[in-house]
Amino acid sequence: MMRPLVLAVLLGAAAAADPVAKVIKLLEDLKKGVETAGTDEAKAYGTYACFCKDTTKTKATSIKDGEDSINDLSADITDNTASKEEKEAEVKKRKAKVEELGTELSTTVARCSTQHAEFEAGDADMAKAIDSLKKAIKIMNSKKAAAAKKAALAVVKATTAKSAKSFLELDESLVVDPSDPAYKYHSKTINDMLSKALKSFEDDKSDDKDKWDKTKSACQDTKDGFSKQMIDNKDAITKAETKIEKLAKQIAKDRGDLVKAQGVLEDDAAYLKDLTAQCEVRATEYDQRSSTRNDEITALATAIKIISNKVTAADKEVNRALVQLSAKPLSFLQASPIKATNFLATRATLSTAEQALQAKAVTVLRTEGSRLASAELEMMAMKISGPDHFKEVKIMIQKLIERLLDEKKAEASKKGFCDQELAKAQSDRDSTKNKADGMSADLKAYEATKEELEAEIKKLKKDIKQEEKDYQEAKDERKVDKEANEKTLDTANKGLDALNEAILVLKAFYKNRGPKVLLQASPVDDDTSGPGFSGGYKGSEKKSRAIFAVLETISSDFQKTISETEKAEATAAADFVELDRKSKSTLASKETKKELDNTDLKQTKDDITKTLDDLETMMGLNHDALKMIESLKPACLDAGGMNSEQRGEKRDQEIKALNQAICMLEDKKDVKC
Numbered sequence: 185m186m187r188p189l190v191l192a193v194l195l196g197a198a199a200a201a202d203p204v205a206k207v208i209k210l211l212e213d214l215k216k217g218v219e220t221a222g223t224d225e226a227k228a229y230g231t232y233a234c235f236c237k238d239t240t241k242t243k244a245t246s247i248k249d250g251e252d253s254i255n256d257l258s259a260d261i262t263d264n265t266a267s268k269e270e271k272e273a274e275v276k277k278r279k280a281k282v283e284e285l286g287t288e289l290s291t292t293v294a295r296c297s298t299q300h301a302e303f304e305a306g307d308a309d310m311a312k313a314i315d316s317l318k319k320a321i322k323i324m325n326s327k328k329a330a331a332a333k334k335a336a337l338a339v340v341k342a343t344t345a346k347s348a349k350s351f352l353e354l355d356e357s358l359v360v361d362p363s364d365p366a367y368k369y370h371s372k373t374i375n376d377m378l379s380k381a382l383k384s385f386e387d388d389k390s391d392d393k394d395k396w397d398k399t400k401s402a403c404q405d406t407k408d409g410f411s412k413q414m415i416d417n418k419d420a421i422t423k424a425e426t427k428i429e430k431l432a433k434q435i436a437k438d439r440g441d442l443v444k445a446q447g448v449l450e451d452d453a454a455y456l457k458d459l460t461a462q463c464e465v466r467a468t469e470y471d472q473r474s475s476t477r478n479d480e481i482t483a484l485a486t487a488i489k490i491i492s493n494k495v496t497a498a499d500k501e502v503n504r505a506l507v508q509l510s511a512k513p514l515s516f517l518q519a520s521p522i523k524a525t526n527f528l529a530t531r532a533t534l535s536t537a538e539q540a541l542q543a544k545a546v547t548v549l550r551t552e553g554s555r556l557a558s559a560e561l562e563m564m565a566m567k568i569s570g571p572d573h574f575k576e577v578k579i580m581i582q583k584l585i586e587r588l589l590d591e592k593k594a595e596a597s598k599k600g601f602c603d604q605e606l607a608k609a610q611s612d613r614d615s616t617k618n619k620a621d622g623m624s625a626d627l628k629a630y631e632a633t634k635e636e637l638e639a640e641i642k643k644l645k646k647d648i649k650q651e652e653k654d655y656q657e658a659k660d661e662r663k664v665d666k667e668a669n670e671k672t673l674d675t676a677n678k679g680l681d682a683l684n685e686a687i688l689v690l691k692a693f694y695k696n697r698g699p700k701v702l703l704q705a706s707p708v709d710d711d712t713s714g715p716g717f718s719g720g721y722k723g724s725e726k727k728s729r730a731i732f733a734v735l736e737t738i739s740s741d742f743q744k745t746i747s748e749t750e751k752a753e754a755t756a757a758a759d760f761v762e763l764d765r766k767s768k769s770t771l772a773s774k775e776t777k778k779e780l781d782n783t784d785l786k787q788t789k790d791d792i793t794k795t796l797d798d799l800e801t802m803m804g805l806n807h808d809a810l811k812m813i814e815s816l817k818p819a820c821l822d823a824g825g826m827n828s829e830q831r832g833e834k835r836d837q838e839i840k841a842l843n844q845a846i847c848m849l850e851d852k853k854d855v856k857c
Contacts, residue, residue: 204496207734208488214731215484222477229470236463243456250449257442261435268431271424278417278424285417289410296403303396310389317382324375483693487686494682495738542568542577545845552841556834557611561841562618578849585842588835609812616806623799630792637785644778648771655767672749680742687735694728 549565552558564584568577751759 203734203738204491207731207738208491208496210731210734211484211488211491214728215481215488218477218480218484222474222481225470225473229466232466233463236459236466239459240456240463243452243459246452247449247456250445250452253445254442254449257438257445261438261442264431264435264438268428268435271428271431275421275424275428278421282414282417282421285410285414289407289414292403292406292410296400296407299399299403300396303392303399306392307389307396310385310392314382314385314389317378317385321375321378321382324378479693483689486689490682490686490689495679495686541849544848545577545581548841548845548848552837556837556841557615558834558838561838562615564842564845578846581842581846581849585839588839588842606813609809612809613806613813616802616809620799620802620806623795623802627792627795627799630788630795634785634788634792637781637788641778641781641785644774644781648774648778651767651771651774655763659763673746676742676745676749680739680746683735683739683742687732687739690728690732690735694732 546565546568549561549568552561554562564581568580
C-alpha cells in the first residue's frame with residue numbers, strides 16, 4: 185500500500201507504476217540524448233575549429249603584409265624626403281646663381297653700351313675731321329690760301345684724334361697768300377701734309393672700327409653666355425620645382441597610406457589576439473566536454489546494467505513486502521516521504537571549518553575588489569563563494585595570481601586621455617556584464633528555487649492530507665508474517681546493495697563539475713556563431729535529478745523495508761504507543777515546513793522582481809559602456825586603461841589580496857600573510 189504513495193509523491197505516477205522500469209527507461213533515454221548531443225556538438229565544433237584555423241591564417245598573413253607595407257612606405261618616405269630636400273637646396277642655389285648672373289649681365293650691358301657710345305662719338309669726330317681735310321685739300325688745290333688756312337684751322341678745332349696733333353703743330357707761317365711768291369713754294373708741302381694727315385685719320389678711323397667690331401663681338405658673346413646660363417638655370421629650377429611638387433604629393437600620399445596601414449595592422453593584431461584566446465578557450469572546453477560526456481555515457485551504461493540485472497527482481501519482492509508491511513508502525517509511513525523531500529532539497533555542503541575559511545577569503549577579495557574597483561577580484565570572489573568549489577579555490581586563485589604576474593611583466597606604458605577614457609569604458613563594460621551575468625545566474629537560481637518551493641508546498645499539502653489518512657488506516661494495519669519478513673530482509677538487502685552500487689557509479693560522475701570559463705565581448709563574435717557551446721560540460725545534471733529521485737526513493741524503500749521488518753516484531757507495541765505522538769509531530773513539522781516554504785516563496789518572488797529591475801538597469805549601463813568604447817575606437821584604437829604606474833600599483837594590490845586569501849584558506853597565521 186505504501187509503495188505507490190512514495191512513487192506518487194516523487195514521480196507523480198499512478199499507483200501501479202513500476203519505478204525500476206521507469207528509471208531504466210529514463211537512464212536509457214538520457215544516455216541516448218547525451219550521445220546525440222555529443223555528435224551534434226562535435227560537428228558544430230569542427231566547423232568552428234575550421235573557422236579558427238582559416239581566420240588565424242588570414243589575419244597572420246594580413247599582419248605580415250601590413251608590416252611589409254609599413255616598412256616599404258617608411259623607406260619610400262625617407263628616400264623621397266631626402267630627394268625633396270636635395271632638390272630644394274638645388275633650387276635655392278640656382279636661384280642665387282640666376283641673381284648673380286643677372287647682376288653680371290647688367291654690368292656687361294652697361295659697360296658695352298658705354299663703349300659703344302664712346303666709339304660712335306669718336307667715329308663721328310673722325311669722319312668730320314676727314315671731311316674737313318678733304319675740303320682743305322680741295323681748297324689748296326684751288327689756290328685759295330686764306331680759305332685753306334681757315335679750313336685747316338677748322339680741322340684742328342673739329343677733331344680730337346691723336347693723329348691730328350701733328351697737324352696742330354703746323355706753323356701758320358707756312359700758310360701764305362697765293363699772291364705771295366712763297367705760296368707757290370709752300371703749297372706742295374701743305375698738300376703733302378694734309379694728304380698725310382688725311383691718310384692717318386682714315387687709318388685711325390679704320391683701326392677704331394676694327395677694334396669696336398671685336399669689342400662688340402666680345403660683348404655679345406659675353407651677354408649671350410650670361411643669358412644662356414640664366415635660361416639653363418631657370419629651366420633647371422622649373423624641373424626641380426616640378427619634381428619637388430611631385431615628391432611632396434607622393435610623401436603626403438605615402439604618409440596617409442602609412443597611417444591607414446598602421447591602423448589596419450593594429451586592428452588585425454587585436455582581432456588575432458582575441459581570436460587566439462577565444463579559440464584556445466573553446467578548444468579546452470571542447471576537450472573537457474567530450475571527456476566528461478564519455479564518462480557520463482560510461483556511468484549511465486554501468487548503472488543500467490546493474491539495475492537491470494540485480495535490482496529489478498529484488499524490487500518486485502520488496503513491493504510485495506511493502507504491501508504486507510502496511511500494518512507496520514506509522515513511523516515507517518511518515519519516514520518515507522519526509523526522507524524523499526529531504527533528498528530533493530539536498531545540496532553539496534562544506535564542513536564548518538572550510539566554510540569559515542572560505543568565507544574569510546571571499547570577504548577579503550570582495551572588500552579589496554570593491555576598494556580597488558577590481559573586476560578580477562570581484563569575479564574571483566563570486567567564483568569561490570559557491571559551496572562546491574573549496575578544493576579548486578586555491579588553484580583558481582593561484583592561476584589568477586600567475587596571470588596577473590604575467591600581465592605585470594608584459595605591461596607596456598600607455599598614457600593620455602584615450603587610455604584613461606577607454607579603460608574606464610572597458611571597466612564599465614566588463615563590470616556591468618559580469619554583474620548582469622551574475623544577476624542572470626541569480627535569476628535562474630531564484631526561478632529554480634521558486635519552482636522547487638511551489639512543488640514542495642504542493643507536495644507538503646498532499647503529504648499532510650495523506651498522513652492524516654494513513655494515521656487513521658495504520659491503527660487497523662498491524663498484521664505481519666514473520667517468514668515474509670525474513671524473506672523480505674534477504675531480498676531487500678541484496679537489492680539495496682545492487683542499487684547502492686548503481687547510485688555510487690552515477691554520483692561518482694555527477695559530483696564532478698566542469699570548469700567555468702568566461703570570455704569578454706570581442707569583435708571575433710561578429711564573424712562566428714561559435715562552436716555551439718560555452719563553458720565546461722557538467723553532464724545532464726537536470727535530467728539526472730529525476731533519476732536520482734527515483735533511485736533514492738527505491739533505496740529508501742529498501743532501507744525502510746529492512747528497518748521496519750527488523751523492528752516489526754520487537755517494536756510493534758512501542759510503535760503503537762509512539763504512534764499518536766510521532767504522527768502529530770510529523771504533521772506539525774510539515775505544517776511548519778509549509779509555512780516556512782510560503783515565507784521563502786514570498787521572499788523569492790520579491791528577489792525575482794528586484795533582480796529583474798536591477799538586471800534591466802545593468803544591461804542599460806552595459807549598453808552605454810559599449811557605445812562609449814565604439815565611440816573611442818576610431819580615435820584611440822586599442823588604447824589601454826589607467827597609466828602604467830596606476831595599473832602596476834592596482835595589480836600589486838590585487839596580487840596581495842589574492843595571496844592573503846590563499847593564506848586564509850590555508851588557515852595560516854604567519855606574519856607574512
